[in-house]
Structure formats: C-alpha cells, structure tokens
Amino acid sequence: MSDVSAAAHPVRVGLFVTCLVDLFRPSVGFAAVKLLEDAGCQVEVPQTQTCCGQPAYNSGDKVDTKAIARQVMTAFADFDYIVAPSGSCAGMLRAHYPELFADEPAFLPEVRAFAAKVHELVSFLTDVLRVERVAARYDGVAVYHDACSGLRELGVRAQPRQLLRSVAGLTVKELAGADVCCGFGGTFCIKYPDISERMVSDKVADAAATGADTLLAGDLGCLLNMAGKASRQGRAIRVRHVAEVLADMTDRLPPIGAPAERR
Amino acid sequence: MQATSHDFKENARHALGDKNLQAALGILKRDFAGRRGAAVARLPEFDRLRAEGRAIKDHVLQHLDLYLEAFEQKVVSLGGQVHWAADAAEARDHVLAICRAAGASTVTKGKSMIAEEIGINEHLEKNGIAPIETDLGEYIIQLRHETPSHIIAPAIHLIKEQVADTFRDAHTHLDPARPLGEARQLCDEARALLRPKFLAADVGITGANFLVAETGSSIIVTNEGNGDLTQNLTRVHIVLASLEKIVPTLEDVSTLLRLLARSATGQEFSTYTTVSSGPRRPEDTDGPSEYHIVLLDNGRSAMLGTEFQDMLRCIRCGACFNHCPVYGAVGGHAYGWVYGGPMGSVLTPQLIGVKEAGNLPNASTFCGRCESVCPMQIPLPKMMRHWREREFERHLQPTAYRAGLRFWAFLARNPPLYQAATQVGAALLGWSGRGRGRFRSLPLAQGWTKGRDMPAPEGKTFMAQWAARQKQRAS
Numbered sequence: 001m002s003d004v005s006a007a008a009h010p011v012r013v014g015l016f017v018t019c020l021v022d023l024f025r026p027s028v029g030f031a032a033v034k035l036l037e038d039a040g041c042q043v044e045v046p047q048t049q050t051c052c053g054q055p056a057y058n059s060g061d062k063v064d065t066k067a068i069a070r071q072v073m074t075a076f077a078d079f080d081y082i083v084a085p086s087g088s089c090a091g092m093l094r095a096h097y098p099e100l101f102a103d104e105p106a107f108l109p110e111v112r113a114f115a116a117k118v119h120e121l122v123s124f125l126t127d128v129l130r131v132e133r134v135a136a137r138y139d140g141v142a143v144y145h146d147a148c149s150g151l152r153e154l155g156v157r158a159q160p161r162q163l164l165r166s167v168a169g170l171t172v173k174e175l176a177g178a179d180v181c182c183g184f185g186g187t188f189c190i191k192y193p194d195i196s197e198r199m200v201s202d203k204v205a206d207a208a209a210t211g212a213d214t215l216l217a218g219d220l221g222c223l224l225n226m227a228g229k230a231s232r233q234g235r236a237i238r239v240r241h242v243a244e245v246l247a248d249m250t251d252r253l254p255p256i257g258a259p260a261e262r263r
Numbered sequence: 264m265q266a267t268s269h270d271f272k273e274n275a276r277h278a279l280g281d282k283n284l285q286a287a288l289g290i291l292k293r294d295f296a297g298r299r300g301a302a303v304a305r306l307p308e309f310d311r312l313r314a315e316g317r318a319i320k321d322h323v324l325q326h327l328d329l330y331l332e333a334f335e336q337k338v339v340s341l342g343g344q345v346h347w348a349a350d351a352a353e354a355r356d357h358v359l360a361i362c363r364a365a366g367a368s369t370v371t372k373g374k375s376m377i378a379e380e381i382g383i384n385e386h387l388e389k390n391g392i393a394p395i396e397t398d399l400g401e402y403i404i405q406l407r408h409e410t411p412s413h414i415i416a417p418a419i420h421l422i423k424e425q426v427a428d429t430f431r432d433a434h435t436h437l438d439p440a441r442p443l444g445e446a447r448q449l450c451d452e453a454r455a456l457l458r459p460k461f462l463a464a465d466v467g468i469t470g471a472n473f474l475v476a477e478t479g480s481s482i483i484v485t486n487e488g489n490g491d492l493t494q495n496l497t498r499v500h501i502v503l504a505s506l507e508k509i510v511p512t513l514e515d516v517s518t519l520l521r522l523l524a525r526s527a528t529g530q531e532f533s534t535y536t537t538v539s540s541g542p543r544r545p546e547d548t549d550g551p552s553e554y555h556i557v558l559l560d561n562g563r564s565a566m567l568g569t570e571f572q573d574m575l576r577c578i579r580c581g582a583c584f585n586h587c588p589v590y591g592a593v594g595g596h597a598y599g600w601v602y603g604g605p606m607g608s609v610l611t612p613q614l615i616g617v618k619e620a621g622n623l624p625n626a627s628t629f630c631g632r633c634e635s636v637c638p639m640q641i642p643l644p645k646m647m648r649h650w651r652e653r654e655f656e657r658h659l660q661p662t663a664y665r666a667g668l669r670f671w672a673f674l675a676r677n678p679p680l681y682q683a684a685t686q687v688g689a690a691l692l693g694w695s696g697r698g699r700g701r702f703r704s705l706p707l708a709q710g711w712t713k714g715r716d717m718p719a720p721e722g723k724t725f726m727a728q729w730a731a732r733q734k735q736r737a738s
Contacts, residue, residue: 017725017726019685021725022724023685023688023689023720023724024689024718024720024721025720025721026721026723026724026725026728027721029725029729030725045725045726045729047682047726047730049678049726050674050675050676050678051675053675055668055671056668056671056675057648058629058651059651059655059664060653060654061655062655064668064672064675067676068675071676148629148631149629152631152632180630181630183628184628185628185629185630186628186629188627188628188629190708190710190711191625191626191664192272192589192626193710193714194272194275194276194279194714195589195592196628197713197714197715198279199588199592200715224717227716227718228701228715228716228717228718229714229715232703232715253721254700256718257700257701257716257718257719258700259700260697260700
C-alpha cells in the first residue's frame with residue numbers, strides 16, 4: 001500500500017456513513033470526519049447513499065442487492081478512497097461486491113477497482129494514512145470487541161488497539177473470546193432473537209468479568225446489541241464506538257444506551 | 264431418522280433452557296477451541312498444509328469417477344466387494360443382505376455418520392438383528408435412544424452425571440451402589456460390558472475417514488480402539504462411506520490426517536489410525552474373511568458442478584461445530600437431523616431439502632469463524648447464503664419477512680425518500696427515548712426488546728446534520 005500521508009494534494013475521501021450510524025448515532029459519523037480531517041483528508045458525504053445492501057444480500061435477494069450496490073458505486077465513483085466507520089459495511093463493499101457481481105464478468109473489473117478503494121475507518125487511518133497516535137483523553141479501562149466482518153474479512157485487529165494505546169488516561173485490557181460473535185448478525189437478531197440473546201449475554205458477561213468499565217468496538221450493530229443487553233442487566237459498563245474515543249468526543253455525548261443527563 | 268429441522272426455532276428454545284446441555288456446551292466451547300488453537304500454533308506450516316489438503320480434495324472432485332472406479336477395481340483385486348448405493352434405502356438393503364448372508368444376529372459398530380444418515384440401526388432392529396454401538400459416546404446415546412449431537416463427539420450434549428444415571432438404569436445386573444462419579448469409572452464399566460460383545464458379534468460395521476484409490480484401503484481414525492475390535496474380531500467387515508471420502512494415495516491421506524486430528528481435538532495425531540485393505544489373506548494372523556464397502560451417494564454427486572461442490576471437501580473434523588457460536592448456544596439436536604453446526608447447515612438442505620431445512624442456513628450471523636478454522640477452507644457462510652438465495656427464489660421465507668424486506672429495499676433504492684423516512688424515524692424515536700436513552704419495549708422490535716434494551720437514537724440523522732452543516736459553511 002502506498003504511503004499517501006505525504007501526498008501533495010489532500011486525499012479525497014467519501015464517507016460511507018452506514019445506515020445505523022446515520023439513524024442511531026450520527027456522532028460516530030462526525031467522529032470519523034474529525035479523524036479523517038485531522039489526518040489531512042478532504043472528506044465528502046455523497047447525499048445519495050442509504051445502505052450497503054446487506055439486509056437484502058443476506059436474505060438471498062440478489063436483485064435488490066445489486067441495485068443498491070450499483071447505487072453505492074455510482075455515488076462514490078469519484079473518490080480516492082471510500083471509508084466507513086464499520087467493518088461490516090466496509091467488508092460488504094470491499095469483499096462482497098466482487099462476489100455479488102461474479103456473474104457479470106464485463107462489469108467485474110469496475111467493481112474490483114471500486115472495492116479496492118474501500119476501507120474500514122480505523123485500519124484506513126493506520127494502514128493507509130500511517131496515523132500512529134491520536135490526541136485524545138479518556139479516563140477508564142476498556143476492552144475491545146473484534147466485530148466479525150472487520151476481523152475476518154478485513155484483518156482489523158491490531159489497528160484499533162494500536163491507536164487506543166495512544167489515548168491518554170486509557171488502559172486497554174484483552175477480552176477473552178474477543179473474536180467470538182456478539183450475536184447481532186443483522187437480520188439474525190430479528191429471525192432468531194432467543195439465540196442472539198444468549199450470545200450477547202455471554203459477550204457482556206465476558207466483558208464484565210475483565211473488570212473493565214468501558215466496552216469498545218468498531219461496528220454500531222454489535223454496539224447497540226451489547227449496550228442494550230448491558231443496560232437491561234443493569235451493568236454499569238459504558239459502551240462506545242471506538243471512533244468516539246479516538247476523536248476525543250466522549251465528553252459531548254453519553255455512552256450508547258445511556259441517558260443524556262448522566263454525564 | 265425423522266427430521267425436525269423445520270422446528271429449529273422451537274428446538275433451539277428448548278435447548279437454551281436445558282441446564283445440563285448448557286453446562287455441557289460450556290465445556291465444549293472452552294476446551295475444543297483452545298486445544299485446536301494450541302495445536303495449530305505448534306505447527307507453523309499449518310496454513311500451507313490447509314492449502315495442500317484443499318488441493319487434494321479439489322483434484323479428487325474434478326476426477327471423482329476415475330478415482331472411484333480405480334478404487335473399486337483395487338478392492339475387488341484384494342478380494343473385497345464394493346456395493347454402490349444411490350440413496351439411503353439402497354445402502355440399507357446392501358447392509359441387510361450382507362448381514363443376512365452371514366447369518367448375523369448381532370452386529371458391532373464403530374462410529375459412522377453415514378450409518379446415522381441411512382438409519383441403519385432401526386433397519387437392522389426391525390429385521391431382527393441387534394446393532395451394538397462400541398464407541399463410548401455412541402454406546403451412551405444408544406442406551407438413551409438419542410442421536411449424536413456432534414459428528415466427532417456424539418454424546419457431547421451430556422454431563423457425566425447423566426451418563427452415570429444412564430448406566431445405572433441400563434446395567435441393572437451390576438451393584439446399584441457402585442461408584443460412577445469419575446469418567447474413568449464410566450469408561451471401565453463400558454469397556455467391561457462391551458468386550459464380550461465384540462467377541463460374539465457376527466458382523467462389524469465401521470465408517471471410513473478416507474478411502475484410498477491407489478491401495479483399495481479404507482481408513483478409520485479413533486481414540487478408543489473400538490473400531491479395530493469391531494472390524495478385526497468379526498468374520499465380516501462392512502465399511503459405510505460416502506463417495507467424497509475417496510483420496511488418490513496414502514501420501515495424500517497423510518497430509519489430510521495431519522490436518523484432521525489437529526482441527527478436531529487438537530491432537531497431533533489420533534490414537535489409532537487403522538488401514539484396512541481387503542479381507543484376511545492366508546498369511547494374516549487375524550482379520551475378517553469378508554470385506555464389503557457400501558458406497559453412498561445420497562445427493563452428493565448432484566452437488567458436483569454447483570455452488571455447493573466445495574462442501575464435498577469436508578473431512579468431518581467438527582472444527583466448525585466447536586467454533587460456531589450458534590452451535591455453542593443450542594447444541595446439535597436443535598438442528599433436527601444427522602448433521603449439525605455450520606457443515607450441517609450447508610449439507611442438510613442438500614440431503615433433505617431446503618424446504619424442510621431452510622432454518623439451518625438462516626441461523627447464522629455469518630460471523631465467519633467456521634470458515635476461518637476449516638482445514639479444507641470451505642466457504643461455509645457463502646454457501647449458507649446460496650441456500651438463502653434458493654429460498655428467496657422459491658418464496659419460502661415467511662410472508663411478513665418478505666414484505667418487510669421489500670419495503671426496506673424500496674426505500675433503500677430511493678435515497679430522497681429513504682432520508683425523509685429516516686429523519687422522521689430518528690426524530691420520533693429520539694424524542695420518545697430522550698429521557699432514558701433507551702427503550703425497554705418497542706412495538707415492532709419485540710424479539711429484540713424481550714431480552715435487551717434498544718438504545719435510543721440521538722434524534723437527528725447524520726445526513727440531515729451534514730446537509731445543515733454544509734449549508735452553514737456555504738453561507
């Protein structure tokens with residue numbers, strides 16, 4: 001991968017906001033913008049984006065998935081890079097779009113070229129922009145949950161831990177079974193809520209057992225799931241997207257699922 | 264075996280509430296993944312070995328007819344017989360005919376998932392022949408009238424206290440006050456009871472981990488040695504195997520064996536690896552006088568050339584079960600047929616139909632842990648998605664789910680409409696959840712909110728805020 005941090009022109013990044021960040025936690029989007037701008041990128045947000053298409057893709061609906069994928073590729077055609085604050089959505093664009101269009105060989109090279117420009121936020125900062133540290137403070141002890149798609153489709157594991165180490169006041173502990181799914185799984189948690197709930201119970205219990213006061217991850221779906229379970233069980237653990245901590249924005253908004261008044 | 268895959272959700276709910284099962288699964292999740300991880304870490308070339316193993320199987324699948332015919336010729340030249348079975352009924356007929364010809368009244372059995380697939384025990388019993396399971400796990404579940412819940416650890420759903428109860432109920436001739444608290448005591452009791460059965464049986468049935476085209480051999484891998492007694496102490500040895508077990512040479516087998524034990528149990532090699540090549544020769548001191556291979560297709564050849572072909576690389580190590588969080592939550596019986604876990608979620612719809620087994624490929628978060636540990640690099644999540652595509656094409660999903668999906672897709676394909684809708688949704692949910700920061704109950708998300716809260720949105724969508732910010736900057 002070429003080192004673009006020293007490029008003459010600012011790197012143009014199209015932010016793929018993701019549907020969950022757009023709807024539930026827009027602050028994560030602004031955290032991503034801040035991190036990218038601090039690293040010297042020019043960030044734009046195409047207004048014609050909606051979703052990456054995973055709900056249709058994982059339900060076997062290839063026609064709608066392809067229509068949505070084409071829409072995404074058109075909206076983001078002109079950028080040097082496409083960056084998403086989610087391993088799941090970035091994985092969809094980067095790993096699955098080429099699989100989706102495998103039956104259209106004439107179109108495939110274009111899809112592959114697009115896919116190669118897509119990155120998950122934190123790994124983009126470290127691997128492409130060569131960011132080694134951030135200027136942020138967070139007082140606490142955190143564990144990091146490796147969301148499945150980022151970990152296994154994009155190889156995101158060391159990158160968030162590396163940047164978190166530079167956050168003042170923060171201690172990062174390792175979570176036993178950090179690579180085990182939290183049970184969110186998109187449509188899975190709707191279709192099989194009982195199994196999903198057992199999985200997230202185990203995950204939250206593992207996080208609590210470390211004694212950490214904060215649970216971080218890079219995917220909002222997993223975070224909503226884990227935060228929802230933790231708050232239902234009355235656990236005090238604070239759940240946040242890793243970008244909020246790295247962008248030093250935690251003073252401005254409460255943890256996921258926590259009331260605004262508390263902080 | 265009557266499939267209950269259709270009732271997966273109900274089976275799963277039952278399993279989640281079963282305390283003994285959950286305790287047993289807790290041990291499985293902790294031990295198996297840890298042992299595999301340690302074994303793989305000790306072998307730096309493990310990933311290279313995976314690629315080699317995959318290439319061997321891919322090559323075989325390209326030339327399956329050639330290797331199967333070569334195998335048959337070799338078996339026959341050694342004095343054995345190959346019986347081709349297109350489906351389960353044909354396989355059962357072959358086995359029964361061989362048993363009858365041998366005048367068998369009891370049959371000992373090593374562990375074989377093909378035996379489960381064709382339901383051979385019920386068939387033999389119905390015809391007056393008593394099958395006796397000799398693998399400890401299989402023996403336990405036979406006493407309990409259960410099916411295996413795991414392809415390499417059939418009784419993994421039980422804790423040892425349950426096994427002790429089962430033995431006390433079944434072995435009524437023994438002292439009821441005998442101690443059975445330790446695993447060792449359970450093993451010793453089963454061993455003592457099985458020994459005379461090995462000696463008395465007329466026919467021994469085993470499975471096969473591999474069939475070798477070059478030598479006409481069948482190979483089994485066990486940790487108990489029961490397979491050896493099953494096939495050497497009886498006069499007739501029947502091997503049950505499916506087509507894709509074929510491998511060209513013994514050299515290839517050795518590559519696959521190095522992958523198998525590490526992936527399955529974290530052992531470098533299983534305790535017993537037994538190669539059988541034909542019946543007893545005049546110079547042999549022991550061995551069966553008849554050697555039969557029943558070769559089962561049962562839908563497998565129909566997978567060749569389709570998006571499911573890669574599934575035929577499977578060497579049944581069980582690593583995908585041991586690393587699957589869904590299997591770890593509900594165990595094997597919830598899957599409702601012979602094969603559970605991720606490999607079962609791909610294979611079962613092929614063997615019993617996606618209409619019956621459609622739940623299986625759906626009950627996955629696509630976390631990808633199965634594929635990441637599969638020694639044969641089988642893209643299990645991708646193939647589960649292919650089954651969902653078949654379901655979608657055939658309109659097999661629930662109507663409400665399809666309608667919801669269609670509505671969502673309509674919005675997602677119309678960005679202005681989508682953004683108008685999400686702005687309203689975010690505002691509404693944000694406003695009503697603003698006090699607590701979360702919902703304890705939501706009308707359209709009862710499945711979610713039954714066991715967990717739904718965090719409340721901040722209130723304004725990112726897209727709306729970004730548009731406002733751009734406008735402000737421009738002015």
